[in-house]
């Protein structure tokens with residue numbers, strides 16, 4: 300078996316892995332090997348923002364397209380879990396909304412015993428990562444790799460949403476990533492020049508010519524090589540053959556909320572009895588691996604609109620607009636092809652006096668049904684609502700010891716009734732917004748019609764149709780030494796195994812109140828600076 304040697308070996312070129320590879324190779328004397336299971340990010344569907352539904356709706360070469368185990372809280376349905384499998388990872392198939400979460404979330408991580416993770420301590424890493432095209436103040440960065448902007452294309456319907464939200468008491472918020480999160484707004488997005496700015500485009504692609512960076516795509520890591528209690532390197536499979544890379548300094552796992560616990564378990568790090576049941580030799584009994592899975596449960600409601608409304612839909616008019624949009628994007632990188640569909644949004648408190656908003660709305664200028672897996676002829680609008688800090692907890696376990704097998708994903712959606720009750724409140728709030736006067740000129744019949752005052756019907760429709768907002772986290776959680784379920788310490792070093800870190804969304808001890816791409820990039824920025832500082 301051939302063996303190469305580098306200073307660092309990083310597993311996974313996703314949101315976090317691309318940041319680490321780029322930052323660590325800024326020093327020309329540091330060598331890095333970046334292993335990615337997926338292929339290069341060459342599809343135009345990745346780069347043209349309008350391609351999101353096509354990327355998300357089905358399993359493909361760039362989307363793992365996982366299914367969960369049957370969910371009792373969802374009336375026994377299996378949930379769907381798309382995940383990116385290409386350069387940029389999930390940031391190459393995500394909805395591109397730039398959201399950091401609330402100050403409270405990071406202060407809370409600090410209160411859980413994670414020194415150095417308060418909001419004031421993480422803010423500089425958000426700022427360092429960012430190049431914000433419009434907002435220049437102490438909350439935002441200029442000159443960072445991750446480009447953030449307001450979308451180039453807007454729909455007149457977004458203004459209806461903002462007025463409707465105002466009519467229900469939600470003030471317009473000029474910057475939900477700034478001093479105050481609550482209110483209604485237009486989403487900031489990770490775009491550059493009318494194209495998706497994934498973590499790969501921001502951090503990796505511009506630096507691929509560095510001689511000290513070795514990127515290997517279509518290379519699936521099969522296990523971390525461990526000698527006693529020290530990580531020595533990684534074994535990976537490429538082209539049907541096994542290879543080895545040794546790490547002189549560290550192995551860093553950045554394989555995401557499902558991939559990272561899987562690789563730890565395949566390497567003998569996890570609950571000893573679970574590993575033994577699969578015939579895996581135990582390197583370190585670490586019971587938190589794969590536990591503490593948290594995800595945003597999402598409920599979407601849709602209404603039909605006429606074809607003349609400024610929405611994206613399946614009609615002759617829609618097709619003509621689309622064709623013109625394609626020509627415009629080819630020539631100038633502007634127009635309809637730059638839409639993220641999810642134009643408007645809101646953060647809301649279900650009750651006054653809460654320390655932070657507990658619900659998020661994602662308003663979409665199209666009909667969204669079952670992750671775009673069910674398509675409808677005609678035009679429409681949709682509103683998603685999410686429980687920001689769910690009480691429900693899930694778990695990721697091995698299906699088998701074959702690294703190419705998917706893990707068993709059990710998000711435990713709505714296993715805690717408090718999540719259902721909050722989602723019902725959120726659904727009522729969003730329905731009031733869409734059923735208010737500003738939408739009257741375009742609002743038609745509701746798909747899956749429910750009445751605001753019929754709580755029993757809302758509960759049932761939620762159990763029948765709610766699913767992920769694509770933010771699984773927490774399966775290798777960071778925690779203090781006295782927490783037996785902590786997988787990594789506050790510097791993201793795996794407890795009990797030297798020279799091994801996990802750096803990605805899986806280390807979040809609790810889910811933050813917002814989308815998870817920018818927070819994952821922030822986590823990787825911080826880890827890179829600690830590693831560089833030695």
Ligand SMILES: Cc1cc2nc3c(=O)[nH]c(=O)nc-3n(C[C@H](O)[C@H](O)[C@H](O)COP(=O)(O)OP(=O)(O)OC[C@H]3O[C@@H](n4cnc5c(N)ncnc54)[C@H](O)[C@@H]3O)c2cc1C
Pocket residue numbers: 310311312313314315316334335336337355381382383384385386387388389390392393394395396397398518519520521553554555556558559562768769770771803804805814815816817819
């Ligand atoms: C459909 C969708 C929409 C979303 N929308 C938004 C949004 O609008 N805004 C937002 O902020 N967040 C959004 N998110 C969430 C966000 O993109 C993720 O939280 C974030 O990308 C997670 O980053 P990560 O580094 O933890 O993992 P990932 O980016 O998923 O990266 C993991 C990488 O590791 C690779 N890998 C895994 N196992 C192995 C192995 N054994 N060997 C080699 N490579 C391996 C994978 O192929 C992948 O490339 C969305 C996610 C999805 C899926």
